[in-house]
Amino acid sequence: MKLAVNEKEFSIEQLLGKGKGGYSYLVSDGEKEYVLKQIHHEPCDYYQFGNKIEAEVNDYKRLDSIGIPIPKMIDVDIKNERILKEYIEGETIYQLVLNDKMQAEYIEQAKAMCKLLYPANTNIDYFPTNFVVQDGIIYYIDFECNNYTEEWNFENWGIKYWSKTPEFMEYVHNYK
Structure with missing residues (x-):
């Protein structure tokens, strides 16, 4: 199967995952691999969305300006609600846990990200499936970010899923 981004076709190699806002696929143009995110409009009872594709672009720009290690956004297809981004190969924090x-050291790197994010009034989605380790460096592979709130920061929420805590094990048991 193929998907196009602004009329350039990519072969789908595999589904990488489904999030609140879209499906992420590993795709190839025959020479290089990328991640293609297809926005979806399935209901999410715990999160409110506006214009998802616009939010992705704005969140990418926000995180990039803060200096968070993220994949490069290569192209955006507004009409088909698709984003093409750099593929960061590696295991997720979720898989590692x-x-x-x-x-x-990965937790220390996440805390270093927080030192950049919090002064910029920003939280990211600290769930461990959103982080990939490549060559010892963690990358935030999602672009979702929100204004900072203490309730959803790394120390109060995210860290609960970065080891085999009861919350992590409950997620493993109920959702995977």
Whole structure:
């Protein structure tokens, strides 16, 4: 199967995951691999959306200006609600926790991100599926961000899912 971004076709290699706002696919143009995010409009009872494609672009610009390690946004197809971004190959923090390969340095890197985010009045989605480790560096592979609130910061919410806590194990049991 193929999907196009602004009329350039990409072959779907695999579904990487489904989030609140879209489906992410590993795609190829025959030479290089990318991530193609297809926005969806399925209901989400715990999150309110405006214009999703516009929010993705704005959030990308916001995170990039703050200096958060994220994949490069390569192209945006407004009409078809698709985003093409750099593919960061590696295991997610979720996979590392699940397979007992998590390292303390990754938590330290997340805290370093927070030192950039909080003064910029910004929270990201700290859930561990949103972070990939490549060559020892964690990348936030989602672009979602919101104005800072203490309730949803890393220390009060995100950290609960960065080790085999009861919250993490409940998620594993109920959703995977």
